[in-house]
Amino acid sequence: MPLAGEMRIADHIVVDGRAGLLHIDKRERISLVSRSGNVKLQPTTEVKRAIGKPRATDLLTALATPKSNAKADAALIEEIGFELELSTRVTRAIIRRCDGTIDKPEGPDAYTDHEYLGSFVVKDELVIADRGQIGSTDKALAIATPAWPGRWHAFLRHDPDFVDITIAMFVIHEGHLADAVLDGEPLGGFEVESGSAMIVTGRAREEAEQFKAERDWQEGIIDELGCYASTADEEGTYQVRAQLRDGRATVVRVGLREDEDALFRQPKPPQSAKYTEALDAKLGAAGVEGAQPYSPKTTFAIGDRITHPKFGDGVVTNLLPDAKIEIDFRDGPRMLVHARV
DSSP: OBSTTTOOTTOEEEETTEEEEEEEOTTOOEEEEETTEEEEEOTTOBOEESSOOTTHHHHHHHHTSTTOGGGGOHHHHHHHHHHHTOOHHHHHHHHHHOSSOOOOOOOOSTTTTSEEEEEEEESSEEEEEOGGGTTOOOTTTEEEEEBOSEEEEEEEEEOSSOTTOEEEEEEEEGGGSTTOOSSOEEEEEEEESSSEEEEEEGGGGGGGGGGGSOOOOOSEEETTTEEEEEOTTSSEEEEEEEEEETTEEEEEEEESSSSGGGGGOOOOOOOOHHHHHHHHHHHHHHOSTTOEEOOTTSOOOTTOEEEETTTEEEEEEEEETTTEEEEEETTEEEEEEOOOO
């Protein structure tokens, strides 16, 4: 459909395969706003909606309305984020701005494949802990390490399959962006009860009580004292590593999934010809007409053919516990969730 008379500000649209937000400025100039930049559009530009449900635009408008009860609808925010491959944190920021634009902090060029949170200043040490244990002196609850003084930059790494699941958070000293090593020396593990972790400057210990307070905790820089992120597996023991120079950290990384090996999944190697031939046979048996777009809310069965926006065509090969399925794709088997209501 053409833009004129059909679309409104904050609609989620797709133009030439590129998803983003429709933005109309005060001069009525139209553009597509996406993570990779803005694209100017014409009123006759052919577009389609990125979210299939007819009520999506109305719900987005409700979310962007001050004092709206819909603002607390976490399930809706998660759905919007999934469709746009944006984290909930970024989706909330879009909604708060209410103007269809994405206000993301400008960070260093390094680690462009990670989400940049911002920066903070460190004087002498960093503390890594559950937000309720920042003031603890128990090494099993709060890990402290001497750190290079100066400005530090914070990043998140998301699960490659689900952008709303954070699997790592790391901070890097500004003077060591070029030579940072993320799999440095182990500093130990710390216990998490709140489902969240923080990397903060040592002076945060003086304000430890504020971190125990109930508030709308969002992933990002907290009070210029450090960074905050949710853990992928909620409660548990999470590992910390650091790159040390002259006995002081230049990089600190927190694994936010208990299986920290998941943090370093490398690109899958090419699959064998035998695997590819078997997958072609399965895809042929499933049929093109029966292909279903992947959604975490759809319930799938063994043998279903799935079309995934990132991994392409695949076939469900196994049903797993906790509403998960195994799917054979061209680059190999992957485990995804389904039947999430």
